[in-house]
Amino acid sequence: MEFLALVLALAAIVLVLGGTLRTGVPPMPTSSGVRACMFDLAKDVAPATVFELGAGWGGLATALARRWPEAKVVAVEVSPLPWAVCRLRQALFGPANLEVRFADALKTDLRAADLCVCFLCPPAMAKLAPYLRDALAPGTYVLSNAFALPGWVPLREARVADIHRTAVYLYRRDAA
């Protein structure tokens, strides 16, 4: 029994490390304080479709689906264990307006998105910035925890009153 627990724990560590090495982004969740600041920054956004690009364990995805209960929220995650946990918690606890997909955000069709949400890291944001410029329809909002989108000018930004003074950014894909 102890041996089985050890094997399972090691398998979980290998899966999380493998996913992190592949994407360069660990599955670290957005804190509740940052989440509140992000929602405040986007308070006048009323999306019909939200994509979360890199949903991790699903905490922020669930909060997004509860924040906008009329919207369809699509949580995209490419790391197997966080994706499985996110998928399982949605199956067990909902909400029904949350769909969880095992997919690479940089290969996802985002034309239906009104709002994209992300918490990645600077190298991943550098890849995401040009991808979003091509993939998003004009007028689509992008809400980012901590890291700016290189080459994009934020519509609004705020600092969370936490020890890191975490920045959050709201962008809008322009019509150009």
Ligand SMILES: C[S@@+](CC[C@H](N)C(=O)[O-])C[C@H]1O[C@@H](n2cnc3c(N)ncnc32)[C@H](O)[C@@H]1O
């Ligand atoms: C820092 S975590 C954030 C999790 C969640 N969004 C939150 O804020 O609580 C970033 C997640 O993005 C995932 N990720 C990174 N690059 C990705 C990509 N190209 N496609 C899908 N998921 C990606 C990672 O596997 C990781 O789970």
